[in-house]
Amino acid sequence: MVKKTDISTVTLSNRLAWDATAIEHAQNADWDQLIAGFSNPEFSTFDSTITKVLKDLPIKGQSVVQIGCNNGREILSAISLGASAGFGIDQSNNFIEQAKELTLISGKECNFLTADIYDLPISTPRDFDVALITIGVLNWMPDLVAFFNEIAGLLHSSGKLVIYETHPFLEMFDPDAADPHALNVSYFTDEPYVSEETFVYGDGKPSKAPTSYWFPHRLGEIVNACIQAGLVIDSLVEYPHSNREAEFDVYTNQAAQLPMCFTLTAHKIENNDIGK
Numbered sequence: 001m002v003k004k005t006d007i008s009t010v011t012l013s014n015r016l017a018w019d020a021t022a023i024e025h026a027q028n029a030d031w032d033q034l035i036a037g038f039s040n041p042e043f044s045t046f047d048s049t050i051t052k053v054l055k056d057l058p059i060k061g062q063s064v065v066q067i068g069c070n071n072g073r074e075i076l077s078a079i080s081l082g083a084s085a086g087f088g089i090d091q092s093n094n095f096i097e098q099a100k101e102l103t104l105i106s107g108k109e110c111n112f113l114t115a116d117i118y119d120l121p122i123s124t125p126r127d128f129d130v131a132l133i134t135i136g137v138l139n140w141m142p143d144l145v146a147f148f149n150e151i152a153g154l155l156h157s158s159g160k161l162v163i164y165e166t167h168p169f170l171e172m173f174d175p176d177a178a179d180p181h182a183l184n185v186s187y188f189t190d191e192p193y194v195s196e197e198t199f200v201y202g203d204g205k206p207s208k209a210p211t212s213y214w215f216p217h218r219l220g221e222i223v224n225a226c227i228q229a230g231l232v233i234d235s236l237v238e239y240p241h242s243n244r245e246a247e248f249d250v251y252t253n254q255a256a257q258l259p260m261c262f263t264l265t266a267h268k269i270e271n272n273d274i275g276k
């Protein structure tokens with residue numbers, strides 16, 4: 001059984017699974033929609049929740065680094081919202097190649113780096129105004145404290161962090177179970193969810209892929225890891241809507257509503273704040 005401490009084993013295995021997935025994503029209708037969409041300079045794939053958080057930041061005129069940028073659709077969307085510069089990091093080279101293709105189509109300027117966040121090259125720029133993490137990234141990280149230390153290291157001395165992620169409570173349920181509302185897994189489990197299939201969204205059929213590891217993290221662990229990395233939390237908001245795959249819609253619009261996703265904003269402590 002792989003352990004959280006086997007960081008390089010986990011990230012290598014996850015990288016191979018995401019590289020295999022990238023080939024399938026480039027063949028589905030979503031990719032064609034992105035190509036069509038990004039020919040419009042104002043096109044954005046962000047929903048109204050993250051759009052408001054980013055506009056209120058404000059993101060306009062800021063340099064943004066996105067960690068786990070996948071095919072680049074969101075870092076390009078950040079530029080559509082007014083970010084002055086974009087930099088996407090992802091360890092799947094197949095997805096970074098798609099991100100570069102989308103960037104060319106968009107006519108925007110955006111840079112990308114293929115790298116494991118736990119093993120960034122020394123030459124990585126480390127003076128960004130904003131670090132962005134969105135749906136489906138935190139659970140690939142076996143060690144949250146080490147992860148947020150890397151994120152804090154990408155920001156200049158007063159840089160900000162924005163997270164828009166799925167809510168950890170959802171990990172307790174299986175939307176594909178006979179009773180999707182039955183409690184399936186303890187909120188406090190430390191066991192990763194292990195898969196040997198590609199990550200297909202929508203109706204597509206997954207195919208065989210290298211083993212991947214998805215780590216459940218409690219909300220408190222996420223908050224505490226940010227704090228331990230020297231980040232000051234400005235807001236933590238939970239929402240009843242879903243930002244997950246369509247099968248999770250079964251949990252929305254309920255009288256006894258589960259939290260479905262959250263946003264967290266934080267900032268780095270400026271050197272001259274220390275000791276105040």
Ligand SMILES: C[S@@+](CC[C@H](N)C(=O)[O-])C[C@H]1O[C@@H](n2cnc3c(N)ncnc32)[C@H](O)[C@@H]1O
Pocket residue numbers: 011014015018067068069070071072073074089090091092095115116117118134135136137140141
């Ligand atoms: C679910 S996708 C993110 C999708 C993105 N939020 C979006 O909606 O476009 C997760 C991404 O994290 C990347 N990833 C996972 N582990 C990583 C690591 N250790 N370092 C860098 N990227 C990683 C994967 O390659 C994948 O592209």
